[in-house]
Amino acid sequence: MKVIADLNICIGAGQCVVNAPDFFAQDDDTGLVVAPIGDLPEARREEIEMAIYACPTRALSLSE
Amino acid sequence: MIAVAEVPAFPFERPPLAPPVALDQIRRNEPLKKVRLWNGADAWIVVRHDDFRAILADNRFSVNPLHPGYPNVSEARASLMLKEEPTLVRLDPPEHTALRRMLAKEFTPSRMLALRASVQETVDRLIADMLEKGPPADFYHDFALPIPSVVISQMLGVPYDDHHFFQDRGSKKLAFNAHPDVPLKAAAEMRDYMDRLITEKERKPGDDLVTRLLHDQIQPGHLSREEAVRLCEFLLVAGHETTANMIALGTLSLLLDREQYDCLIADPSLSGRAIEEMLRFHSIVQYGLSRVATEDVDINGQVIRAGDGVISLINAANWDPSAHPDPDRFDIRKKRSMHVAFGFGVHQCLGQPLARLEMDVVFATLPNRMPTLDLAVAAKDIEFKQDALVYGVERLPVTWQTGGGQAQ
Numbered sequence: 001m002k003v004i005a006d007l008n009i010c011i012g013a014g015q016c017v018v019n020a021p022d023f024f025a026q027d028d029d030t031g032l033v034v035a036p037i038g039d040l041p042e043a044r045r046e047e048i049e050m051a052i053y054a055c056p057t058r059a060l061s062l063s064e
Numbered sequence: 065m066i067a068v069a070e071v072p073a074f075p076f077e078r079p080p081l082a083p084p085v086a087l088d089q090i091r092r093n094e095p096l097k098k099v100r101l102w103n104g105a106d107a108w109i110v111v112r113h114d115d116f117r118a119i120l121a122d123n124r125f126s127v128n129p130l131h132p133g134y135p136n137v138s139e140a141r142a143s144l145m146l147k148e149e150p151t152l153v154r155l156d157p158p159e160h161t162a163l164r165r166m167l168a169k170e171f172t173p174s175r176m177l178a179l180r181a182s183v184q185e186t187v188d189r190l191i192a193d194m195l196e197k198g199p200p201a202d203f204y205h206d207f208a209l210p211i212p213s214v215v216i217s218q219m220l221g222v223p224y225d226d227h228h229f230f231q232d233r234g235s236k237k238l239a240f241n242a243h244p245d246v247p248l249k250a251a252a253e254m255r256d257y258m259d260r261l262i263t264e265k266e267r268k269p270g271d272d273l274v275t276r277l278l279h280d281q282i283q284p285g286h287l288s289r290e291e292a293v294r295l296c297e298f299l300l301v302a303g304h305e306t307t308a309n310m311i312a313l314g315t316l317s318l319l320l321d322r323e324q325y326d327c328l329i330a331d332p333s334l335s336g337r338a339i340e341e342m343l344r345f346h347s348i349v350q351y352g353l354s355r356v357a358t359e360d361v362d363i364n365g366q367v368i369r370a371g372d373g374v375i376s377l378i379n380a381a382n383w384d385p386s387a388h389p390d391p392d393r394f395d396i397r398k399k400r401s402m403h404v405a406f407g408f409g410v411h412q413c414l415g416q417p418l419a420r421l422e423m424d425v426v427f428a429t430l431p432n433r434m435p436t437l438d439l440a441v442a443a444k445d446i447e448f449k450q451d452a453l454v455y456g457v458e459r460l461p462v463t464w465q466t467g468g469g470q471a472q
Binding site for chain 1: 120161165170172173407410412414417420
């Protein structure tokens with residue numbers, strides 16, 4: 001399970017960070033998402049999916 | 065003869081602490097419904113949580129009031145929407161994206177973390193002032209309104225001494241039923257004020273958002289001075305009126321169900337969940353978010369035609385029982401799913417991290433510092449704002465026990 005972030009769509013609303021702070025961050029210079037790299041733990045799927053659902057611009061997606 | 069379905073007038077009447085009752089029936093029977101606005105124009109209202117998210121995330125709906133068919137919810141609002149140059153919240157991508165990105169870095173988690181100590185200091189000081197003065201107090205004007213006013217002043221670099229001016233003009237700008245000149249005049253005066261403030265920052269830069277906008281955006285030519293004035297004026301109003309109403313209404317809900325106030329005394333870490341329930345339950349942007357379809361769009365089998373106005377109702381979506389069971393039950397102990405109090409889509413509230421920070425500090429602090437806080441009037445005598453785009457109380461008389469029971 002991987003997360004794909006579209007930085008052309010992200011506006012830095014920060015909802016991913018609110019919902020899954022262990023996996024997402026915001027760049028201090030731009031405010032835009034810093035998405036996790038590589039395979040994510042299956043055990044944490046629920047909060048990662050919540051972060052994706054919360055994104056108001058739908059800039060995040062999951063790749064299995 | 066063809067039966068003509070009745071088109072109800074919008075907005076609907078509401079009880080003091082709940083969305084209009086009519087919305088429940090509409091949600092059950094006809095989730096996308098045409099309503100008639102003050103000027104005789106029709107628009108769709110959106111009342112279901114899923115439809116709300118779908119429409120606001122769909123860029124085929126425009127937020128630009130100059131687009132034909134855009135639904136204005138009152139004459140005063142129309143006056144502001146049609147005569148003012150649009151900024152942030154009335155621009156579509158890509159113009160919107162550029163402006164939003166200039167501001168995104170101001171509201172990151174690390175920025176909020178850096179602000180936390182000064183928000184705490186403000187909350188502590190205002191509680192100390194209330195305690196020192198003694199009961200009764202007007203919780204709205206003595207506490208709920210000063211907090212976000214002080215915080216947004218510090219953030220923007222606006223002198224807090226001017227708070228009477230910007231609070232008054234802010235509330236006039238958000239008037240709903242006022243004479244159409246009232247919001248226009250208030251907004252113009254706020255712009256003059258912001259223009260003078262930017263001039264002041266040119267002479268005497270500070271460590272604040274307006275100075276950073278001046279150096280990083282205006283001076284290099286990324287942002288015109290006029291645009292910056294409108295943007296800063298918008299931030300100042302959006303930054304205090306909304307959070308002030310939420311702090312007062314949230315406290316009111318806790319005091320109406322004492323047990324929940326006591327929960328926060330026992331466990332201040334519940335604050336984070338409590339504020340989400342307050343945001344959902346009160347959904348203060350009470351007349352919804354206006355959009356206009358730029359092409360035909362199918363929403364769950366209902367075609368919205370190009371040029372149709374659409375009003376997505378935050379309070380209806382946040383009280384949709386399919387997303388939030390028992391929506392009328394205010395309960396900070398319950399884990400609920402995600403609300404849309406801050407909207408959705410590219411225009412979702414920019415300042416929500418700041419609103420959350422302020423509310424979190426308030427509700428993690430206040431119950432312990434004022435454990436005997438209570439309403440000083442009967443619940444039925446509380447006056448609510450009847451003429452405001454953003455709902456709230458006019459004032460909130462409170463009292464508390466002095467001496468023995470009070471933690472100092």
